[in-house]
Structures are given as C-alpha cells and as structure tokens.
Amino acid sequence: MDTQTRQVNSSEVAPTQQQKPTTTPHVVIVGGGFGGLQVAKELGRQPVHVTIIDRHNFHLFQPMLYQVATAGLSPSDISNPIRAILEKQNNTGTLMAEVTGIDLDEQQVLLGDRQAVHYDYLVLATGATSNYFGHPEWQQLAPGLKSVNDALAVRRTVLSAFEAAEREPDEQKRKALLTFVLVGGGPTGVELAGAIAELAHQSLKCNFRHIDLSMTRIILVQGPDRILPGFPATLAQRASKQLQQMGVEIKTGEHVKEVREDGVMVGDEHLATENIIWTAGVKASPAGEWLHADVDHDGRVKVQSNLSVPGHSNIFVIGDTALVTQNGKHLPGLAPVAIQEGKYVASVIASRTTGGTAGRSPFHYFDKGTLATVGRGFGIVDIGPLRFSGLLAWLAWLLVHIFFLIGFRNRILVLLEYAWTYITFQRGTRIILPENDVRQP
Amino acid sequence: MDTQTRQVNSSEVAPTQQQKPTTTPHVVIVGGGFGGLQVAKELGRQPVHVTIIDRHNFHLFQPMLYQVATAGLSPSDISNPIRAILEKQNNTGTLMAEVTGIDLDEQQVLLGDRQAVHYDYLVLATGATSNYFGHPEWQQLAPGLKSVNDALAVRRTVLSAFEAAEREPDEQKRKALLTFVLVGGGPTGVELAGAIAELAHQSLKCNFRHIDLSMTRIILVQGPDRILPGFPATLAQRASKQLQQMGVEIKTGEHVKEVREDGVMVGDEHLATENIIWTAGVKASPAGEWLHADVDHDGRVKVQSNLSVPGHSNIFVIGDTALVTQNGKHLPGLAPVAIQEGKYVASVIASRTTGGTAGRSPFHYFDKGTLATVGRGFGIVDIGPLRFSGLLAWLAWLLVHIFFLIGFRNRILVLLEYAWTYITFQRGTRIILPENDVRQP
Structure with missing residues (x-):
C-alpha cells in the first residue's frame, strides 16, 4: 500500500484489514450504465472479485429520460440502485464514489480523498455528456439531457416557461416564453419535441386563463439536411410529417451560431426564446485523459479490436467512451x-482467468434494429427488412423499452404512466422541483 | 393602477388590459396547501373571481412526505399541479409566484418584481416551516421535513450515510455514519424512525458487503416526557414499544442543547452522528409580518373567532399560520x-357577497380523530371512543390517507408502492438525487 493513497475496501477486503487482493483477480468497473452493469452481471458466477464504482447510487435507463424531462415519469421510475440490482452476486461489491483518475503504474483507480482501489482488470464504462462544441458557456442557457438532474432541469425550464408566461404582461416576452428551441434532431430531440407539443396542446390546454397555448412554438433545429440521420430516409420523413402535424417546426440544414440570454442565432435568423434545450451532440467522459490514451475529437478512446486500450491489455473501454469502428463506420452511442x-x-476477462479462448476473435456488434418514438401513439421501427411507422411501431417501442427496464416495479409503474397519459392526455409528474432549497414560506 | 407596482394579470383581467376588478369581488388566496386549496374549491361556484398564488406549481400531500424522505415514494406521487386541480373552475386562476408582502392600503398582494395583485378578500394560508428555536445555523446540519426539497435532502442524507459507511475505513466514523438522530417525537419523527429502521434492517440488509447494518442506531429524542403528545398515553406507549422492537432507541424528557458537525449534545451526552433530522417544532410563515399583526411566539397570527385579522375584516388567516383557540387549547397544525x-x-366570503348569514357564528373545529403510522403494518388510531393499534390501525391510516390524496393516478401509485413495499420489504425510490448539477462524468 503506498503512502499517497489509502486502499479503499473493495469487495474482497474488509475495511479493517486492508490489503491488496491476493490470488483471485479483482475486476474494477467504473460506471453503472448499460455497459458497466452488463460486465458486472456477466461476471457474477466467474472466479473473480468484482467492484463496480459509480458516482450515483443508481443505474439510469436513459432511453426514457425524455419522459422525466417532459413530466411523464419520475426519476425513480427508470432508476434502480446498483447495489440492489447486484445484491445476489456474492462476488460483487458496489461503491458510490467519484473517480478522479487512474494510477496506471500502481494499477489503482483513484477516488480523491486519497482513497484508491487496486485492480487486476479495469473496465471503463463512463459514458458521455452533452457536447457544446467549444462553447461550454452555452450549457447554462441550454441544458442537455444526459443525467437525472439534466432531466429535472429541462422539466423545470419547460413547466416554468408556461407559468411565467401566464403572469407576463409584455407580449414580446410572453412569446419568447412560449417558444421552445430544441437543438439537435436525433432521437432525443425528436422525442422531446413530440412530448412538449403534447404538453402544450393537450395536457395543459385548459389549465391557463391568460395565455393561448395554441401560440406555443416548438422549433427543432438540425444541422444535417434531415432529422434522425440514424434511420432510413423514408422513416425520418414520416417522423417529420408527424411532428409537423403536431405543430413542431423543423429547420434542417441550419446551424446554431450563438446561444444568448435572449434566444438563439440559427444561421442569420434570431429566434427569441427563453427555452433552449441542447441535444446536438455528445462528448465522451474524461476516461481517455485518465489513461493518457489516444482519443478522437469527441474524446472517445481508440480501443483495439478486443476493446482493450493499446499498451494495457488488462484495461478495457466500452460504451459511449469507446471509439469502435466496424465496416468502416463508428458504432453509435x-x-x-x-x-x-x-x-x-x-x-474476455472470464476467459483469461480460466484459460479459455474468448477474446481472441475481435468484438463484433450485431445490430438488432432501431426504434424511436415521436409522440402519442406514433413510433418508427427499423429492424432488418421491417420498416414501419405509426401506432404499431409506437407499441413495439414501448414494449421493447419496458422489457429492458429493470425490475417488476419499474415496469408496472412505467406501463401505468404511459397508459394513464394515453387515456387521459395528462402527464403524471408535472411538478417543478425547485433548484435550490427554498425553506422560507 | 399605481406607479410603484404593476397589476399582474389576475383571473378577471387579460394581460393587455390591466385594470382593477370592477363589480365581481376578487378573492386572492396565498398558499395552495390543504387550507388554501379548500377555500378555492369551495368558491368555485360562487359569484366571485378567485386567484390562488403559490410559490410552487403543486399542492403537496404533506402527511406522506416522510415516505418521500425514506425512499418509499416519489415527490410526484403525492403532488398535483394546483392549476390542474382547479382546471374546471372557470372563475379561478392560478399564479405561481413568490409573495413578498402585502400593501394593506392599496389592497394588493406584492409579488416582487414590482408586480402586484389587487384583492377584495384575502386569505393567507401560507403554512409553517421547521423551527430551530433561535438556532437557524442548525438547519444546515439538521434538515427538517416540511417541503419536497426537505424530503429529498433527508433521503440524500439517509441513503448517502450508508454509502459513505460502506467505504469508510475508520470504525468511529463508520459508527457515526450509521447513527441517525431524530429530534422530535411527534408523528413525523415517529414515522421517520420507523421507516429508517425498516430501511436499515430490511430493505438494505443484503445490499452491503462491508458494513453490518444491524449496527445501525436510530435514536428518537423527545423533549416532553413521552412521544406522540397529541395521542392518548396508552396509544403512545404502544407506539414506543413497537419502535423499540424495531430497534429504535427513545430518549424522552431530553433536550438537544447543541447541533454540531460531529453530532448532537442531548442533555450532557454527546451522540456522535453524521445524520440529524429535525422534526422538533414548526414556526409560522411570515404572514404575520406582512400584516403587522399580533402574533404568538411561533409567529402565528392571532385571528378573531371568524378567522379574520383584527382591524381587517376582509383578510383571513387559516391553517398553520393562524392561532385559533378552542376550549382553552390551541388547535394543532x-x-x-x-x-x-x-x-x-x-x-363567510360567499355569504358576504350574496348577503347570507354564514360567518356570524364563530369557527368551530370538529375533531374527527387522529391516526399515525409507526412502521410496517403498525398504526395507532384515536377516533372518539375507538382506540386501537396494530395492523388494522395501519390499514385504517393507509385507507384514510389514500382517500384524501388527490386524483386517481396518485391513489393507484401510492397504493401500489405501499403494497410492493409490504410484500417485498423493498423501497421503490432509493435513488439519491444530487443536490447540485453534476454534469461532468
């Protein structure tokens, strides 16, 4: 144990008997998202010790995060405590901690506070954040949608805009409050646009006395020449048409040049708005910096064909932080x-510890297809030869996502919330959680 | 319209045509809690205009707030948007705004930002906050439980303590992290103690690898000589016994003399703890200050027998902010x-506008009885001659509370969450929402 850092209790060492692991290899996973959690689950019955570290105590089902942002779901409907998910894996421990770096020489994950966890194998699955393309100052004005707090910030922005408009006497300001600009026309931007349109034109319709919610403008700005570039053009076109029918304006082939207090500059046009939401791109977590590894312009680590880091055969990077190329294309996040x-x-790790052969053939991604939802009862599906849109595609989207949710409780609650919204046109979590503690009445 | 303030659009004035109300009287209600909301609902079919103002956009069902704090419910399970509740009342508008004062001469409620709302009748139902009895600095160390943010802060404190203990190598610090001190032995303190005991000894039991959760100490400190002073002594005794069986230590007749970073001084004893929760008392909102009215030592306004403020027959104070005496006793909050x-x-207001007689006889509170819950399947009931405890009392508590929840969705969700917790011993909302936005990975 070195003098700089103090070994934190990882799964095989009791807090009072701290020592480096002995014979059983210790696999440390950083990040409890889809990738990291999968590694932990797969290693549950292998002869290894596993420690999974996350700065949150929960796994978040990100594909439904837009519903938290648009008052359809609560954060806990799509979250599960990581240590509860892995409760029955006796070889696995969970640590809630913020990783600050990696000591490659000592094989330690650094947790700040002079604490460290020794690893034999290390898997970095630390995800991505919103990318403001060199304008970090825009983040304050245009929240992204990557974390639960992001989602609550977007919800606060959207719901507060209607509240502020209701008491705003100035017409110009009221218009700006009722204008929503969504930057980025990928699945998240499309889902948000659809949900905000439903909120304005259906759920909130009879709730206000002064503002006319049919005046609400929802503008989706997309740099490329069409929305949903990950989908076939025909499906993207149907999604566009559906969005337009819902009252969403779509501006493709246009770039946001500036985000300001009073709105956005889209090309040479100024859109006066108080509400900008940013889903235009992601950048990888700083795992590449921790490793001093070769990264692309979005910070993704250039891994080898077996997903290990060049020069470190016992360190792997997966998920949004890894740059993996297949058939000449980067795999999507x-x-x-x-x-x-x-x-x-x-x-690969199991195989190495038991002398098997896995990991000798390179990683290959099998694309099972993609689904997206546009709004109430309208989805798009692209699975192999199957391409369809509409209610059936929406149901397919819903069923697939409920299937992948973790736990009976979350599945039931999410299904109930969707059913309730579908039947009543209402949204169940229309509460503005204050940003800071307001304790005075 | 005066030059200092600008009339905000209240229900009868369109934003662009701001003027004082003409013939139909304007009733302004400040506060969307139980009292304020009831006034609004009752006036829905009366020949008045109603504006209800709250700094939140939702009504909160406070009796179940302890469940949000102990990871059993989400905030939106027990909240409803005020404007959604009153959607169908055409004579009623809702404003989300922070009231900063009252201009008694001009009959205006001041909203800061130089905005104001004129009233003919004013009802102040602004509630109460935690009372630290002259030690406001204790609030940072010992959160109370009056608002949604309070509940999320308590949840964060409780869940983070177990997480921090799991990685704490120092035994003394670990013990302090696993010690919970609840100051105040009223229903909220009792409910919290029971729920934290369940969390530690049941839900979390198999989730940790290093800490022994049976070492968790939960200490309920109560100044008076018994807990639950609002209940008959026999029922309080049964609740005490139940708590003790659940592993809660009860210290009655003891006062907290100091709240410090390293724990609390209870009498002359120092309890080392990282987790202090304050339910020892409440103080009224500053409505009394706004009115320059006569208040008691907790800030409650001394109202007349018809709940109006002396000298202002058109201003009423109700709920936790009013001091109402009946049979020589103050009515409880x-x-x-x-x-x-x-x-x-x-x-009273309806009667005055229509020439009726209500309000000539003084307000009289009819006590229908009291219920409290102690923990999993154990409640106490005190309704007239009926006094009982145990499972049946718990079911009575649950049914009464679900009945008083607003809306089908919330009732179903809360019932499901309770059923799920009862059957599985798990708690559904065990996620720590970060206090500040953490956007870097």
Whole structure:
C-alpha cells in the first residue's frame, strides 16, 4: 500500500484489514450504465472479485429520460440502485464514489480523498455528456439531457416557461416564453419535441386563463439536411410529417451560431426564446485523459479490436467512451452497443482467468434494429427488412423499452404512466422541483 | 393602477388590459396547501373571481412526505399541479409566484418584481416551516421535513450515510455514519424512525458487503416526557414499544442543547452522528409580518373567532399560520384543521357577497380523530371512543390517507408502492438525487 493513497475496501477486503487482493483477480468497473452493469452481471458466477464504482447510487435507463424531462415519469421510475440490482452476486461489491483518475503504474483507480482501489482488470464504462462544441458557456442557457438532474432541469425550464408566461404582461416576452428551441434532431430531440407539443396542446390546454397555448412554438433545429440521420430516409420523413402535424417546426440544414440570454442565432435568423434545450451532440467522459490514451475529437478512446486500450491489455473501454469502428463506420452511442461490448469484455476477462479462448476473435456488434418514438401513439421501427411507422411501431417501442427496464416495479409503474397519459392526455409528474432549497414560506 | 407596482394579470383581467376588478369581488388566496386549496374549491361556484398564488406549481400531500424522505415514494406521487386541480373552475386562476408582502392600503398582494395583485378578500394560508428555536445555523446540519426539497435532502442524507459507511475505513466514523438522530417525537419523527429502521434492517440488509447494518442506531429524542403528545398515553406507549422492537432507541424528557458537525449534545451526552433530522417544532410563515399583526411566539397570527385579522375584516388567516383557540387549547397544525378553516372562510366570503348569514357564528373545529403510522403494518388510531393499534390501525391510516390524496393516478401509485413495499420489504425510490448539477462524468 503506498503512502499517497489509502486502499479503499473493495469487495474482497474488509475495511479493517486492508490489503491488496491476493490470488483471485479483482475486476474494477467504473460506471453503472448499460455497459458497466452488463460486465458486472456477466461476471457474477466467474472466479473473480468484482467492484463496480459509480458516482450515483443508481443505474439510469436513459432511453426514457425524455419522459422525466417532459413530466411523464419520475426519476425513480427508470432508476434502480446498483447495489440492489447486484445484491445476489456474492462476488460483487458496489461503491458510490467519484473517480478522479487512474494510477496506471500502481494499477489503482483513484477516488480523491486519497482513497484508491487496486485492480487486476479495469473496465471503463463512463459514458458521455452533452457536447457544446467549444462553447461550454452555452450549457447554462441550454441544458442537455444526459443525467437525472439534466432531466429535472429541462422539466423545470419547460413547466416554468408556461407559468411565467401566464403572469407576463409584455407580449414580446410572453412569446419568447412560449417558444421552445430544441437543438439537435436525433432521437432525443425528436422525442422531446413530440412530448412538449403534447404538453402544450393537450395536457395543459385548459389549465391557463391568460395565455393561448395554441401560440406555443416548438422549433427543432438540425444541422444535417434531415432529422434522425440514424434511420432510413423514408422513416425520418414520416417522423417529420408527424411532428409537423403536431405543430413542431423543423429547420434542417441550419446551424446554431450563438446561444444568448435572449434566444438563439440559427444561421442569420434570431429566434427569441427563453427555452433552449441542447441535444446536438455528445462528448465522451474524461476516461481517455485518465489513461493518457489516444482519443478522437469527441474524446472517445481508440480501443483495439478486443476493446482493450493499446499498451494495457488488462484495461478495457466500452460504451459511449469507446471509439469502435466496424465496416468502416463508428458504432453509435446506443444502449445495445454498450451492452454487447459489456458482454464481450466480460467473456474476455472470464476467459483469461480460466484459460479459455474468448477474446481472441475481435468484438463484433450485431445490430438488432432501431426504434424511436415521436409522440402519442406514433413510433418508427427499423429492424432488418421491417420498416414501419405509426401506432404499431409506437407499441413495439414501448414494449421493447419496458422489457429492458429493470425490475417488476419499474415496469408496472412505467406501463401505468404511459397508459394513464394515453387515456387521459395528462402527464403524471408535472411538478417543478425547485433548484435550490427554498425553506422560507 | 399605481406607479410603484404593476397589476399582474389576475383571473378577471387579460394581460393587455390591466385594470382593477370592477363589480365581481376578487378573492386572492396565498398558499395552495390543504387550507388554501379548500377555500378555492369551495368558491368555485360562487359569484366571485378567485386567484390562488403559490410559490410552487403543486399542492403537496404533506402527511406522506416522510415516505418521500425514506425512499418509499416519489415527490410526484403525492403532488398535483394546483392549476390542474382547479382546471374546471372557470372563475379561478392560478399564479405561481413568490409573495413578498402585502400593501394593506392599496389592497394588493406584492409579488416582487414590482408586480402586484389587487384583492377584495384575502386569505393567507401560507403554512409553517421547521423551527430551530433561535438556532437557524442548525438547519444546515439538521434538515427538517416540511417541503419536497426537505424530503429529498433527508433521503440524500439517509441513503448517502450508508454509502459513505460502506467505504469508510475508520470504525468511529463508520459508527457515526450509521447513527441517525431524530429530534422530535411527534408523528413525523415517529414515522421517520420507523421507516429508517425498516430501511436499515430490511430493505438494505443484503445490499452491503462491508458494513453490518444491524449496527445501525436510530435514536428518537423527545423533549416532553413521552412521544406522540397529541395521542392518548396508552396509544403512545404502544407506539414506543413497537419502535423499540424495531430497534429504535427513545430518549424522552431530553433536550438537544447543541447541533454540531460531529453530532448532537442531548442533555450532557454527546451522540456522535453524521445524520440529524429535525422534526422538533414548526414556526409560522411570515404572514404575520406582512400584516403587522399580533402574533404568538411561533409567529402565528392571532385571528378573531371568524378567522379574520383584527382591524381587517376582509383578510383571513387559516391553517398553520393562524392561532385559533378552542376550549382553552390551541388547535394543532393538522390538515383537517386547515381544511375545516378553509371551508368556513369560503362560506363567510360567499355569504358576504350574496348577503347570507354564514360567518356570524364563530369557527368551530370538529375533531374527527387522529391516526399515525409507526412502521410496517403498525398504526395507532384515536377516533372518539375507538382506540386501537396494530395492523388494522395501519390499514385504517393507509385507507384514510389514500382517500384524501388527490386524483386517481396518485391513489393507484401510492397504493401500489405501499403494497410492493409490504410484500417485498423493498423501497421503490432509493435513488439519491444530487443536490447540485453534476454534469461532468
């Protein structure tokens, strides 16, 4: 044990008997998202000790985060405590801690506070954050949608805008309050646009006395020449049409040049708005910096074909932080990619500890297809030869996502919330959680 | 319209045509808790305009707030948007705004930002906050439980303590992290103690690898010589016994002399703890200051027998902010008191506008009885001659509370969460929502 850092109790050492692990290899996983959690689950019955570290105490089902942001779900409907998920894996421990770096020489994950965890194998699955493309100052004005707090911030922005408009006497300001600009036309931007349109034109319709909610403008700005570039053009076109029918304005081939207090500059046009939401891109977590590894311009680590880091055969990077190329294309930052990468890396590690052969053939992603939802009862599905849109695609989206949710409770609650919203046109979590503690009455 | 303030659009004035109300009287209600909401509902069909102002956009069902604090419920399970509740009342508008004072001469409620709302009748139902009895600095170390943010802060404190203990190598510090001191032995303190005991000894039992959760200490400190002073002594005794069986230590007749970083001084004894929760008392909102009215030592306004403020027959104070004496006793700060006061005040106002006679006989509170819950399947009931405890009392508590929840969705969700917890011993909302936005990975 070195003098700089103090060994933190990892799964095989009791707090009072701190020592480096002996014979059983210690696998440390950083990040409890789709990728990291998959590695931990796969290693549950292998002859290894596993420690999974996350700065949150929960796994978040990100594909439904837009529903938290638009008052359809509560954060806990799509979250599970990581240590509860892994409760029955006796070889696995969970630590809630913020990783600050990696000591490659000593093979230690640094947790700040002079604490460290020794690893034999290390898996970094630390995800991504919103990318403001060199303008970090825009973040304050245009929240992204990557974390639970992001979602609550977006919900606060959206719901507060209607409240502020209701008591705003100035017409110009009222218009700006009722204008929502969504930057980024990927699945998240599309889902948000649809949900905000439903909120304004259905759920909130009879709730206000002064503002006319049919005046609400929802503008989706997309740099490329069409929305949903990850989908076939025909499906994207149907999604566009559906959004337009819901009252969403779509501006494609336009770039946001500036985000300001009073709105955004889209090309040469100024859109006066108080509400900007940013889903235009992601950048990887700083795992590449921790490793001093070669990264691309979004910070993704260039891994080898077995997902290990060049020069460190016992360190793997998976999920949104890894740059994996297949058939000349970068794999997208999707849950199925992270999950398959997690499974693969677990098999490589298991194989090495037991003398098996897995991991000698490179990782290969099998694309099972993609689904997205546009709004109430309208989805798009692209699975192999199957391409369809509409109610059936929406139901497919819903069922697939409920299937992948963790736990009976969350599945039931999410299904109930969707059913309730579908039947009543209402949204169940329309409460503005204050940003700071307001204790005075 | 005066030059200092600008009239905010209240229910009868369109934003662009701001003017004082003409013939139809304007009733302004400040506070959307049990009392204020009741006034608004009762006035829904009366020939008045109603504006209800709250700094939150939701009504909170406070009796179940301890469940949000102990990871059993989500905030939105027990909250409803005020404007959604009153959606169908065409004579009623809702404003989300922070009231900063009252201009008695101009009959205006001041909203800061130089905005104001004119009233003909004013009802102040602004509630209460935690009372630290002259030690406001204790609040940082010992959160109370009056608001949603309070509940999320308590949840964060409780769940984070177990997480921190799991990685704490120092035994003394670990013990302090696993010690919970609840100051105040009223219903809220008792409910919290029971729920934390369940969390430590049941839900979390198999989730940790290093700490022994049976070492968790839960200490309930109560100044008076017994807990639950609002209940008959026999029932309080049974509740005490139940708590002790659940592993809660009860210290009655003891006062907290100091709250420090390293724990609390209870009498001359120092309890080392990282977790202090304060339910020892409440103080009224600053409504008394706004009115320059006569208040008691907890800030409650001394109202007349018809709940109006002396010298202002058109201003009423109800709920936790009002000091109402009946049979020589002050009425307690309970939802039924606020609701009955709200009904009474609405009838007084309606009567005055229509020339009726209500409000000539003084307000009289009819005590329908009290219920409390101690923990999993154990409640106490005191309704007239009926006094019982145990499972049946717990079911009675649950049914009464679910009945008083607003809306089908919330009732179903809360019932499901209780059923799920009862059957599985798990708690559904065990996620730590970070206090500040953490956007870097």
